[in-house]
Amino acid sequence: MEQWVYQVEQWKNEVEEWIYRQPVEQLYVAVGIVFLTFIFFVLLRLLKRTKSNTIVFAGLSGSGKTTLFYQLRDGSSHQGTVTSMDPNEGTFILQSELEKNKKINPVHMVDVPGHSRLRLKLDEYLPQTAGLVFVVDALDFLPNLRAAAEYLYDILTNTIVVKRKVPVLILCNKTDKVTAHTKDFIRKQLEKEIDKLRISRTAISTADIANGHTLGMPGEAFVFSQCVNKVMVAEASGLTGNVSQVEQFIREYVRQ
Structure with a gap:
């Protein structure tokens, strides 16, 4: 010693x-x-350690968020589900990837209730969100255009979304129906409606002035490409299982 x-x-x-x-x-x-x-x-x-695997689904009630959630989780539509007071949440490997012979990172998916009184729950998940899917009913789009545009406007001007540059996918659901609107039509109509909203809200010094974030370029008509975060538009059908485009979005931001 x-x-x-x-x-x-x-x-x-x-x-x-x-x-x-x-x-x-x-x-x-x-x-x-x-x-x-x-x-x-x-x-x-x-x-x-802080790399997120959370994907949040938001949208109006009846847009088909929950059906998409179950299609991605287990390949079933779970028709007849009712609006919940709490988010539908789970961590799982996407159904389409279950048979792959390699290690795959699971996705933490959150389906936020669409009722206006329950949307505040969205703020609880935004700080750890890797991507947000805003689901739109392509079949009954026009009657809900104003409400959908207002909800989407609030998301795109949200402080957390802007600062973290959270990517947003506008997912046009129920496109399997013959009378459903196309994603290009839906995109243009949402841009026009948001353009009206940003002008009126800025004029009366409401949400935009309060949180310090505005949409679009002064003197120009609003388009999604002007947002600081990436905004994309895609199509899906929760009932028929056509969810490949939303799966592609998920795997772009939650790596395998």
């Missing part, structure tokens, strides 16, 4: 002598490199 203590003491003395022989500037550089390396690895671990 005494021999080991002596050896350690000898090593300590040699290290101290080596340090005293080094120029002060060189020591500062060495300490700085070690410190920066340590900070880099800490930040890298934190970024990996």
Whole structure:
């Protein structure tokens, strides 16, 4: 034991002598490199740890969010479900990926109730959201255009969505029906309605002024490409299982 203590003491003395022989500037550089390396690895671990796997579904009641949720989870439509007072939530591997012979990251999916009094629950999930799917009823779109545009406007001007640049997919559901509107028609109508909203709301100094975020460019008609976050439009049919475009969106932001 005494021999080991002596050896350690000898090593300590040699290290101290080596340090005293080094120029002060060189020591500062060495300490700085070690410190920066340590900070880099800490930040890298934190970024990996906080990478989100949450996808949030939002939209008006009756748009088909819950049907899409179950199609993605287990390939069934679960028709006849009723509006819940709480979000429909689960963590799972997408149904279409179950038979793949490789490790796949599960998705944490949240179906937020569409009733106006329950939409505040959306704010609870936005801080950890990797992507948001805004579901639109393509069949009964025009009667609900104003309400859908107002809800989408509130999402696109939400402080968290803007600061985190949360990607948004406008998903036109029920496109299997012959009388359903196309995604291009829905996109143009939503842009026109949001353009009216941003003008009227800015004029009376309401939501935009309060949260510091505005949509569009002054003097130009609003289009989704002007948003700071990426806004895309796609089609789906929850009842028939045509959900490939929303799966593609999910896997773009929640890696396998």
